[in-house]
Amino acid sequence: MNKLQAKLTELKTNNKKALVAYLVAGDPDLDSTLELMHLFVKSGVDIIEIGVPFTDPIAEGPIIQKAHDRALKLNISLDLIIDMVVEFRKTDSETPIVLMGYLNTFISYSKLLNSSDELGVDAILVVDIPGELKLTNYGITNSNIDTISLISPTTSNERIKQITQNSSGFIYYVNLRGVTGSSNLDVNEIEKNINKIRQYTDIPTLAGFGIKSPEDAKILAKSADGVIVGSSIVEMIDSAKTTKDFSEIENYLKDLHKAIN
Numbered sequence: 001m002n003k004l005q006a007k008l009t010e011l012k013t014n015n016k017k018a019l020v021a022y023l024v025a026g027d028p029d030l031d032s033t034l035e036l037m038h039l040f041v042k043s044g045v046d047i048i049e050i051g052v053p054f055t056d057p058i059a060e061g062p063i064i065q066k067a068h069d070r071a072l073k074l075n076i077s078l079d080l081i082i083d084m085v086v087e088f089r090k091t092d093s094e095t096p097i098v099l100m101g102y103l104n105t106f107i108s109y110s111k112l113l114n115s116s117d118e119l120g121v122d123a124i125l126v127v128d129i130p131g132e133l134k135l136t137n138y139g140i141t142n143s144n145i146d147t148i149s150l151i152s153p154t155t156s157n158e159r160i161k162q163i164t165q166n167s168s169g170f171i172y173y174v175n176l177r178g179v180t181g182s183s184n185l186d187v188n189e190i191e192k193n194i195n196k197i198r199q200y201t202d203i204p205t206l207a208g209f210g211i212k213s214p215e216d217a218k219i220l221a222k223s224a225d226g227v228i229v230g231s232s233i234v235e236m237i238d239s240a241k242t243t244k245d246f247s248e249i250e251n252y253l254k255d256l257h258k259a260i261n
Contacts, residue, residue, distance in 0.1 A: 004096035004122040004146050004169045007046055008204045008225070017260040018170075018206060018226025019044060019217075021233055021253060022100070024051040024067040026076030028241035030084050036237065036246060037088050041095050043250045044257030049125070049228065050085075052078055052101030059127045063231045067238065078109040082119050089120040098148060098169075100125040103138065110139040117144035123169045124148070131163030148172055153186075153193055164201035171197055171205045173224065185210050191223040214259035221260035229256060 001009070011018050021040045025033050037048055051057075053071035057064065078101075085097055099116075103126050106113060113124065123146035124135065131149040135141075146169030151160055153174070164171065175190055190207060197205050207220045208228030217227045236249045 002096075002117070002122050002144060002146065003094060004047065004098070007094075007096050008170060011046065012204065012225070017221040017224070018046045018204070019253070019257050019260060020047040020049050020098075020206060020208070020226060020228040021045040022049040022051060022228065022230030023233060023237060024053060024064065024071050025081045025084065026053060026071035026074050027067040027234070027237060028070065029074065030076065030080060032237075032241075032244060034084055034088060035244075036249070037095075038092065039246055039250055040253060041092060043253035045095075045253055046226070047096045047098060049098045049100050049230070050081060051230075052081060052099055052105055054102040054105055057102060057127075061231060063235050063238075067234045070238075078105055079112060082112060082116060082121070085120040096122045098123040098125055098146075100127065102126065103128050106135075106140060107138055113140050113145070114142045117142060122146060125150070125172060131166060132159065134166050146170075150174055151193075151197060153189060157196070160197055161200050164197065164203065167201070167203055169203070170225070171201065171203055172228065173197065173205050173207045175207055175209045175211070175220070185216060185220070187219055187223075190220065194223045214255045217256050218259040227256070227260060 023036055040048055053068045053076050057068050099121055106126055125148040135147055148169045149163045149167040150172045173194055175185055194205050204225035206226040206228055207224035211217055211227055211229050212232050220227050240246050
């Protein structure tokens, strides 16, 4: 059982919901990303999701797309991100870390990913591969790394069954028919679809996309095993890039943590 599985098991045992916070590595710079990772943990975040910058992040809305662009202008690469994770692990050996990114990047660094659990990575979420396929199909063979898959409101029952069979760590339920940062959550549909997923797997199901407020998080945590928040945080990071005063983010995360538990 790796750190991600252990954390989710611990939360379930204590009847708690997981708070996952997302940021783009290198936005506004890697030193700030490292600082923010520690701030996340201090503020009640259970799992850190690190966005790996990519030239065409098709699942992302404009806020996160711009963050990818800013990071790429600084030549942020996966090997630099892994070095940052290693630095983080010098003082935090417990908080699970998920890398979220796109297939071309992960294929290019498959050798690094095949030893990345030793460097502090616990899971990978590859946005642009069909969930029926396994990472081993692409040369990523590290069995110690969890494979997180996306399931959306339009995923058929047959595909849900196939996707859950290939997944570990948790299922990422996409709340919306759209990209990150959208709104208009259909709570009834979300609850129905999460219950459908649970017919096929005991793996925790966490809900992401479109969560902006503690109120959103509270409502979704009634159905899901946790919530994933990204665009709102990335927007706050950008707003504070000059002053490096991230206190607004700290307060926001504390409010989210309180809302879901």
